[in-house]
Amino acid sequence: MSQDHPAARSLDRSDDAAPPHAHTDGAQHAAPHGLLRWLMTTNHKDIGSMYLIFSLFMFFVGGAMILAVRAELFQPGLQLMQPEFFNQLIGVHALVMIFAALMPAATGFANWQIPLMIGAPDMALPRINNWGFWLLPPAAVLLMLPFALAVFGIGDGALATGWTFYAPLSVQGGIGVDFAIFAVHILGVSSILGSINIIVTIFNLRAPGMTMMKLPLFCWGWLVTAFLLIATIPVLAGAVTMLLTDRHFGTSFFNAAGGGDPILFQHLFWFFGHPEVYILLLPVWGLMPHVLATFSRKPVYGYKAQVYSFIAIGVLAVVVWAHHFFTAGLPVPALLYFMYSTMAISLPLAVLFYCWIATMWRGAMSFETPMLFAQGFIVLFGIAGLTGLVLADVAADAQYHHSYFVVAHFHYALFAGGIMGVMTGAYYWLPKWTGHMFDERLGKAHFWLTVISFNLTFMPQFFLGLAGMPRRIPDYALQFAEFNAISTVGAFILGLSQLIFAWNVVKSIRGARNGLPRADERVWEGAQGLEWELSSPPPHHSWEVQPVVK
Amino acid sequence: MTTAQPPLRSPPDHRRLIVKLLALVAAAFAFGFALVPLYNVFCEATGLNGKTATKIGVGGLNAPTAAGAAAAPASRIDRNRIVTVEFTGTVMPGLPWEMRPLTGRLDLHPGELHQAIFLVHNSSSTAIVGQAVPSVSPGQAAQHFEKLDCFCFKQQTLAPGETREMPLTFIVKPEIDADIRTITLSYAFFNVAESAAATGSAR
Numbered sequence: 087m088s089q090d091h092p093a094a095r096s097l098d099r100s101d102d103a104a105p106p107h108a109h110t111d112g113a114q115h116a117a118p119h120g121l122l123r124w125l126m127t128t129n130h131k132d133i134g135s136m137y138l139i140f141s142l143f144m145f146f147v148g149g150a151m152i153l154a155v156r157a158e159l160f161q162p163g164l165q166l167m168q169p170e171f172f173n174q175l176i177g178v179h180a181l182v183m184i185f186a187a188l189m190p191a192a193t194g195f196a197n198w199q200i201p202l203m204i205g206a207p208d209m210a211l212p213r214i215n216n217w218g219f220w221l222l223p224p225a226a227v228l229l230m231l232p233f234a235l236a237v238f239g240i241g242d243g244a245l246a247t248g249w250t251f252y253a254p255l256s257v258q259g260g261i262g263v264d265f266a267i268f269a270v271h272i273l274g275v276s277s278i279l280g281s282i283n284i285i286v287t288i289f290n291l292r293a294p295g296m297t298m299m300k301l302p303l304f305c306w307g308w309l310v311t312a313f314l315l316i317a318t319i320p321v322l323a324g325a326v327t328m329l330l331t332d333r334h335f336g337t338s339f340f341n342a343a344g345g346g347d348p349i350l351f352q353h354l355f356w357f358f359g360h361p362e363v364y365i366l367l368l369p370v371w372g373l374m375p376h377v378l379a380t381f382s383r384k385p386v387y388g389y390k391a392q393v394y395s396f397i398a399i400g401v402l403a404v405v406v407w408a409h410h411f412f413t414a415g416l417p418v419p420a421l422l423y424f425m426y427s428t429m430a431i432s433l434p435l436a437v438l439f440y441c442w443i444a445t446m447w448r449g450a451m452s453f454e455t456p457m458l459f460a461q462g463f464i465v466l467f468g469i470a471g472l473t474g475l476v477l478a479d480v481a482a483d484a485q486y487h488h489s490y491f492v493v494a495h496f497h498y499a500l501f502a503g504g505i506m507g508v509m510t511g512a513y514y515w516l517p518k519w520t521g522h523m524f525d526e527r528l529g530k531a532h533f534w535l536t537v538i539s540f541n542l543t544f545m546p547q548f549f550l551g552l553a554g555m556p557r558r559i560p561d562y563a564l565q566f567a568e569f570n571a572i573s574t575v576g577a578f579i580l581g582l583s584q585l586i587f588a589w590n591v592v593k594s595i596r597g598a599r600n601g602l603p604r605a606d607e608r609v610w611e612g613a614q615g616l617e618w619e620l621s622s623p624p625p626h627h628s629w630e631v632q633p634v635v636k
Numbered sequence: 637m638t639t640a641q642p643p644l645r646s647p648p649d650h651r652r653l654i655v656k657l658l659a660l661v662a663a664a665f666a667f668g669f670a671l672v673p674l675y676n677v678f679c680e681a682t683g684l685n686g687k688t689a690t691k692i693g694v695g696g697l698n699a700p701t702a703a704g705a706a707a708a709p710a711s712r713i714d715r716n717r718i719v720t721v722e723f724t725g726t727v728m729p730g731l732p733w734e735m736r737p738l739t740g741r742l743d744l745h746p747g748e749l750h751q752a753i754f755l756v757h758n759s760s761s762t763a764i765v766g767q768a769v770p771s772v773s774p775g776q777a778a779q780h781f782e783k784l785d786c787f788c789f790k791q792q793t794l795a796p797g798e799t800r801e802m803p804l805t806f807i808v809k810p811e812i813d814a815d816i817r818t819i820t821l822s823y824a825f826f827n828v829a830e831s832a833a834a835t836g837s838a839r
Contacts, residue, residue: 210650258729282657290648316657317664324668339672342769342824350675354668415775 125220128212129626130197133219135519137194138512140222141187142588145505147230148182149581151175156543156577159570162562172560173246174262178229180249181266184366185273186226188500191508192369193218193280196308198519200284202617202624203302205293205633210286218279225272232262248558250359251325253340253351257332264333267326274319281312293616295635299393302615303386306393307372310400314361314368317404322358325351349414356407364403366500368396370507371438374460376615377514378442381457382449383612388441395434395441402431412483421480428478435471439464454610455529456514459506462537466502470495473548488558491551494544501540509536509587517605521623522597528590535583542576713747714810720744721808723752724822725768731827732760733794738801746810754787754802754823758794765793765828768802770821777819780812791828 118126127133155175158166167175197215201208209215229244236243241261245251256263288301288309301309328339329351338344340351375386386392408416408424416424442464451457473495477483486492509532517523546569551557555566562570593600605622616635620628721744723737738753758764768788772778783789787802794800808819 211654278661282654282661285657286650286653289653290650316660320661320665321668321671324665328669328672342771342826344826345676345769347675347679350672353675354671357668357671 126216128208128216130201130209130212130215131519131624131626133209133215134194134197134199136219137190137197137222140219140226141191141194142591144182144186144190144226145584146588148179148187149584151179151182153577153581155179156574158560159562160574161571162564162567164561167560169560170246171243173248173558174233174244176558177245177248177266178233181229181245181269182226183500184249184362185270186222186229188366188504188508189273189277190222191512192308192311192366193277195304195369195373195508195511195515196280196284199515199617200287200305200308201291202518202620202628203305203615204288204291204296205616205629205635206287206291207627207629209283210291211283214279215283218276218283221272221276221279225269225276228265228272229269232260232265235261250355251329251351252355253329253332253348254342256329256351257341264330267330270326271323274323277315277319281315284308284312285316293629293633293635299390300635302372303375303389303392304369304372306396307368307370310396311365311368314365314400314403318358318361318365321354325354325358328354349411352411352414353408356410357404359410360407361400361403363496363499364399366504367507368399370463370504370511371396373511373514374442374463374507375445376613377456377460377510378445379614380514380610380612381454381460382446382451384445384449385614386441387444387447388437391437392441395437398434399431402427402434406431409478409483412480413487425478425480429475432471432475439468439471454513455524455526455533456510456610458530458533459510459513462533463502463506463510466498466506466537466540470498470503473498486551488556489551490547490555490557493557494547494551497544497547501544506536506540512587512591514610516591516594517609518617518622518624520594520597521605521621522594522602523605523609524590524594525600525602528586528593532583532586532590535579535586539576539579539583543573543580544576546570546573546576712810713745715745717746717814718743719746719808719812719816720818721750721752722818722820723754724820725754725825726822727825728827731764731766731825733758733764733766733825735823735825744808746808746812749784749805749807752804752806752821754804755799756792756794756802756825757799758797761796763793763795765791766825767791767828768823768825770823773820773822774816776813777808777816780809781819781821782807782809788823 124132124136127136152175154166155172158164158172197209200206232241232244235241243260244262245256245259245266246262247256247259251263251266288305292301328337331337332339332341332346338346340346340348342348371392375389375392379386406424406428408420409428412421412424453461473491477486477492477495513524513529550566550569550573553566555562593602596602597604607621608618609622610618616633617624619633720741722741723739725735725737727733727735734757736755738755742750742752744750756766770783770786770788772781783804783806785803785805787804792800792802804821
């Protein structure tokens, strides 16, 4: 098949590689069954599936929260909730979506795909892998428990500071802040364990012949992500630890009484917060060229350029943080530096866009669901990039800061860039994981409903922001009413459309019982790479005999 | 490419790489805390974030009588400009005091020596030690707002029910940016004993 479809690099599997269905796990050793299997598993495929299911579940939890918010914003005035509860919903929505939906989805992809792609039998540190996942559910419970406690009259609800925890508000906040701090600590430990595991796997377990410059781009994207996580999550952990000691142990890092400074918190937070954006997006940028090349039936264009762009973005990510608080009163030289360095990120990003488009250029393109999502991603994420350049302009930012323009911008980046990127990967790899195709008609319906309702939700928010509507308010002036109503209608269609995806995943898992055809090992006609040489689904233990990459 | 690989691979030794990566995690955590002193040094050196330059404040504290000498450049009074200084004070939670400025605002020429008085009252039945923390806004004005003497230079103890006038002597230096027409000086009074007690009980 690699002769029919010229690959970026030619791959060859050892002839004596394990045949697809040579053994099942039960036949090989007595694996625990039922719940214990999932609690104790060290298999990268099981753990990858758990990450993905957890992520999908939390995606709906975070989505339900923001639909409540959008319902409140449907009309001016307070109809459904008090401002305090509104504040709790927006902050927890963001933390859930970032830490419990997008990041676990990317980690789930990494768990499933990296060993398959590099010819490794499993992740390098399987037990740490298990622990990394099982830290997530308790952290999510901690984050949301204050909602339940408030119902029983304990405390005053969840974190109400927005996801950024800005001091001094967070120093004075209720128990919700403490719960969120501990949740962030646990989520951080989980991310760091995952990152270490991924770096060790990629460095130590590549098949013979797979040099770093033959590493699949998805793995490269994740490698840069993992280093960013290791460099920035500890800084966030430090910042929230300082917050905790300010709240309870009499320190004054951010407490002005003891000579502390609230702006310091913003520096510490965004030193983590900006790289976090790339942590969420780099795995998606990594998987994008695989999908584009597959459905254009062409090799990836500009492999090296993309690798160097990933690295350049990774480096730039940690030196541009202050553009998130241009209006906090920074000195002019600092403003200029952060403006120019932020704008410089658009250069490697433009290289990526160029490579994505060049990969499709004059290809024999077909538009299955993953390709549709990839196309939607490129266009909509492009809007995120362009509006990001506007926000990076110090002079313009004074107007846009803390307005709905920012909300629209980062949802184009993190929904169209992040979630739609994850959907691209999910549809692309789903038949490989379940062994059955998904329902293509449902997939296409999901795409079109998503892309239309997404724009219906967030495009009006650009104009609301330009017109001066501030973010994080439960009530607003009358002139914003129409666009908010449109945005709310869009949000409900967007949220409900995602149920189609969940149903499609269930259908693909049920496979033949839902009348869906089996997927062969290559799944997609143009797919290239080691992972497509294994059966679909791959055997429980794959690559026990190393493949060799020429 | 048929190669005679052993059927099961012995895992490579991951320990050295893991130790290096853990060291990186520890270094990043330490870096987060190192930013705290680095940030303060940077802000004090540049007078950012409304941190009025401490070296000036110390000079005023040590030698109130030598105010003229300390403020030598300020003896030049710019009679062509008028700057409005607004005063405001807040008492933070945990301190049962009341505070208000006797003078809400002052119109003055840069370079003139002025005094403002804050009325502070302890409404509780115990003696309490408080500390006022000043902040100047806009931040660019901070380095030109010179406090020669201030009740915020030291902790203040108020007896039960006591009311005291607390003075502040200051100069707005003529070097202040021509665009700045209004400066706001705000004080936040904190309960010193309570934060110390919180520290004590935590230990």
